[in-house]
Amino acid sequence: MEEKVAHAKKLIEDAVRKYPRIAVACSFGKDSMVTVHLAREVDPNIKVFSIMTPYKPRETFDYLRAMNKKMNLGITVYMVADSLPEALRDGYLEVMLLPPEEFNEKASQIEADTGRAIYETNPDECCRLLKVDPTKVAVSGLDAWITGLRSTEGSTRVDYQEIENKGGLIKINPILTFTEAEIWRYMSTRGIEPHPWYQKNYRSLGCAPCSHPGGEFERDGRWQDTRKCGGECGIHTQRLK
Numbered sequence: 001m002e003e004k005v006a007h008a009k010k011l012i013e014d015a016v017r018k019y020p021r022i023a024v025a026c027s028f029g030k031d032s033m034v035t036v037h038l039a040r041e042v043d044p045n046i047k048v049f050s051i052m053t054p055y056k057p058r059e060t061f062d063y064l065r066a067m068n069k070k071m072n073l074g075i076t077v078y079m080v081a082d083s084l085p086e087a088l089r090d091g092y093l094e095v096m097l098l099p100p101e102e103f104n105e106k107a108s109q110i111e112a113d114t115g116r117a118i119y120e121t122n123p124d125e126c127c128r129l130l131k132v133d134p135t136k137v138a139v140s141g142l143d144a145w146i147t148g149l150r151s152t153e154g155s156t157r158v159d160y161q162e163i164e165n166k167g168g169l170i171k172i173n174p175i176l177t178f179t180e181a182e183i184w185r186y187m188s189t190r191g192i193e194p195h196p197w198y199q200k201n202y203r204s205l206g207c208a209p210c211s212h213p214g215g216e217f218e219r220d221g222r223w224q225d226t227r228k229c230g231g232e233c234g235i236h237t238q239r240l241k
């Protein structure tokens with residue numbers, strides 16, 4: 001694993017040197033925590049941002065606040081909401097609230113038409129409005145971003161490259177070849193405390209209604225019982241610029 005760690009750091013180091021406007025995306029899942037830790041070993045002042053949604057579990061907000069403080073991440077959170085959730089009120093956090101009107105209108109319309117929530121009937125649209133569009137805002141001033149994407153997470157992630165260029169925005173995937181076991185080994189050897197949901201047998205963490213424990217592959221628990229099962233929210237598949 002240490003060769004992969006050295007390789008990941010080299011990728012980050014080269015990217016930091018080449019792209020001054022760079023940041024790390026952090027969802028506060030295990031892969032993000034490893035990526036952020038690696039990136040900060042290369043550049044302790046590297047920018048870190050996170051896309052949160054009102055559907056993230058309370059435990060994610062609590063973990064985000066705790067790790068932001070403990071690791072001194074200086075994180076910027078982007079979130080579609082009209083006011084700051086109580087769970088994110090913290091003097092250490094910078095939260096950029098994004099206008100919720102389009103999401104509220106679409107979610108209300110779907111609920112009125114179907115009697116069901118937007119994330120059940122149209123998770124692609126829900127993810128677009130709550131995750132993809134906010135990510136576009138977060139990367140708008142960047143030349144490059146660093147993510148915790150890994151090839152063995154599920155069938156949708158096998159074809160990524162360590163360095164990608166989509167529409168001029170460079171994406172660095174430094175832990176692409178890490179296995180799940182190597183992620184846990186890195187976490188334990190570096191003393192990084194994991195999100196509490198991993199103790200409940202979750203293998204991939206997203207919004208509460210769309211994440212479930214277990215699964216043959218890590219992402220199998222995402223969007224269960226929808227056509228998006230095991231799929232992608234869109235930030236890695238759609239153009240962000």
Ligand code: SF4
Pocket residue numbers: 053055118119122123124126127128130131206207208209210233
């Ligand atoms: S993961 Fe689920 S709740 Fe979260 S934005 Fe996507 S569809 Fe909506």
